[in-house]
Amino acid sequence: MSQNYTINHVQSGNYINGEWVQGKGESFSVKNPSDLSETIGDVAFSTVDQVKDAEEAARGALNSWKNLTGSARGQYLYKMAAALEENLQTLATLASKEMGKPISEMKGEVTRGIQLLNYYASEGVRSEGDVIPSASEKVLQYTKKVPLGVVALITPWNFPVAIPIWKLAPALICGNTIIWKPAENNALISSKLCEVFEKAGLPNGVLNMVIGSGKEAGAYLTEKAKINGLSFTGSTATGSTIAAACAQRNIKFQTEMGGKNAAIVLNDADLKKSIPPIVSGAFRSAGQKCTATSRIIVEEGIYDQFIAELKEEMTDVKLGPALAEESYLGPVASKDQYEKVQGYVDLAHKEAEVIFENQDKIASDGYYIHPLIVTGIESDHPLFKEEIFGPVAVVIKVKNYDEAVALLNDTEYGLSASIFTNDLNKAHRFLDDADIGMVRVNLETAGVEYQAPFGGMKQSSSHTREQGQAALDFYTSTKTCAVHY
Numbered sequence: 001m002s003q004n005y006t007i008n009h010v011q012s013g014n015y016i017n018g019e020w021v022q023g024k025g026e027s028f029s030v031k032n033p034s035d036l037s038e039t040i041g042d043v044a045f046s047t048v049d050q051v052k053d054a055e056e057a058a059r060g061a062l063n064s065w066k067n068l069t070g071s072a073r074g075q076y077l078y079k080m081a082a083a084l085e086e087n088l089q090t091l092a093t094l095a096s097k098e099m100g101k102p103i104s105e106m107k108g109e110v111t112r113g114i115q116l117l118n119y120y121a122s123e124g125v126r127s128e129g130d131v132i133p134s135a136s137e138k139v140l141q142y143t144k145k146v147p148l149g150v151v152a153l154i155t156p157w158n159f160p161v162a163i164p165i166w167k168l169a170p171a172l173i174c175g176n177t178i179i180w181k182p183a184e185n186n187a188l189i190s191s192k193l194c195e196v197f198e199k200a201g202l203p204n205g206v207l208n209m210v211i212g213s214g215k216e217a218g219a220y221l222t223e224k225a226k227i228n229g230l231s232f233t234g235s236t237a238t239g240s241t242i243a244a245a246c247a248q249r250n251i252k253f254q255t256e257m258g259g260k261n262a263a264i265v266l267n268d269a270d271l272k273k274s275i276p277p278i279v280s281g282a283f284r285s286a287g288q289k290c291t292a293t294s295r296i297i298v299e300e301g302i303y304d305q306f307i308a309e310l311k312e313e314m315t316d317v318k319l320g321p322a323l324a325e326e327s328y329l330g331p332v333a334s335k336d337q338y339e340k341v342q343g344y345v346d347l348a349h350k351e352a353e354v355i356f357e358n359q360d361k362i363a364s365d366g367y368y369i370h371p372l373i374v375t376g377i378e379s380d381h382p383l384f385k386e387e388i389f390g391p392v393a394v395v396i397k398v399k400n401y402d403e404a405v406a407l408l409n410d411t412e413y414g415l416s417a418s419i420f421t422n423d424l425n426k427a428h429r430f431l432d433d434a435d436i437g438m439v440r441v442n443l444e445t446a447g448v449e450y451q452a453p454f455g456g457m458k459q460s461s462s463h464t465r466e467q468g469q470a471a472l473d474f475y476t477s478t479k480t481c482a483v484h485y
């Protein structure tokens with residue numbers, strides 16, 4: 001059954017200094033990726049001059065915002081959480097329509113946003129810094145955390161609500177002001193999100209959002225804007241360029257980037273409990289998660305049984321429109337995504353052995369890619385090495401644990417990984433052996449909780465962490481204070 005929440009034609013807008021301003025750059029219409037016959041809104045990009053206006057607004061608001069008490073800033077965040085809760089259904093529906101993520105998952109994402117805002121709101125009254133004993137008499141020596149200043153947030157399209165909030169909530173509670181540039185194909189949901197946040201009554205200029213392209217608005221923020229910090233999530237290619245530019249300008253940065261995550265299944269795994277999280281990791285969000293399970297490495301003793309049970313589980317994985325309750329996964333988010341992922345599907349048909357391909361017929365014309373599971377390739381094949389970011393999983397058979405871990409680590413990425421086993425010894429060895437930021441035992445590769453650090457190793461991250469207490473470290477600088485009395 002499809003959910004019938006009406007979203008009228010939506011117009012993007014920039015939120016600058018507490019006002020709504022139309023973009024003066026390139027404009028285009030947005031089509032629903034679940035049904036390309038439906039146009040859901042219009043977008044106008046900002047010019048660089050409009051990004052400069054946002055920069056000026058954030059700079060102008062900084063002093064009074066950072067001089068508020070943490071407790072007062074926290075009150076705004078609680079109000080933002082409440083506004084999100086009131087608008088959960090509208091936000092989830094619009095995002096589902098704009099980028100094709102199933103409505104149940106989108107509701108989960110908005111709920112995550114509410115949790116993040118409440119979590120960081122309470123940080124406004126927690127202790128910060130340390131008292132450090134001085135070697136001199138009558139000297140009080142201590143550290144205090146101060147905001148970075150104006151921070152730029154550049155976000156990807158695949159988590160249009162949760163990722164912006166897991167950046168802006170810790171940035172705000174620490175006393176920073178913000179220029180947020182969402183992904184090009186999140187323009188409508190990002191505008192709506194700011195409209196909802198406006199209800200919290202943040203002082204003008206504290207949160208600014210500009211709709212714009214990466215190559216213009218994003219590049220201006222990275223290369224020229226007077227910012228004091230930059231937090232980016234997106235592809236490794238873009239992240240590396242941003243990291244180099246920020247390093248050269250000596251701006252504190254964090255880049256959270258791509259993944260090629262693996263689940264290892266050992267001979268003693270309980271398949272009934274292992275297969276659902278593996279399928280969910282691979283196919284929820286149509287595989288468009290940085291933490292998606294795209295490689296499945298299976299020990300040979302359990303391989304045949306694993307494949308048989310995996311195929312059985314896949315019969316419940318329904319492909320369909322994002323607003324249909326029964327859809328396990330929706331279309332991919334955009335034409336570019338469709339063409340890129342379809343390229344890998346074609347390659348799989350040519351060079352690999354397809355062991356499962358979903359056959360669901362879809363009534364509407366959209367960017368649908370049928371979930372695909374392949375095997376029969378070597379570990380240096382692009383399907384096993386490159387981030388596909390779509391509903392394609394590769395299975396590979398190994399002789400033993402050591403071979404599995406060697407394959408797991410044989411990638412430039414290091415974001416998340418899981419092992420499925422009942423062998424406590426091997427589970428703990430895996431947690432040590434995996435060169436990966438988020439390592440999980442008998443759990444999906446995706447799903448790290450908001451109060452825990454999130455981030456990767458190698459080419460997946462610049463090695464800072466988001467979420468939890470780790471985000472507070474990123475959005476602050478440490479001052480060492482000493483007082484002789």
Ligand code: NAD
Nearest residue numbers: 155156157182183214218219234235238256257258259290
């Ligand atoms: P992308 O790199 O194409 O774009 C991300 C953002 O960067 C967008 O807002 C874009 O406009 C902007 N951008 C593009 N070029 C820029 C430039 N030269 N200067 C400044 N900004 C620029 O990534 P995407 O396609 O939106 O997202 C998918 C990628 O994000 C995948 O690789 C995925 O793994 C990754 N991702 C990582 C995490 C994580 O936490 N590690 C989470 C979600 C997504």
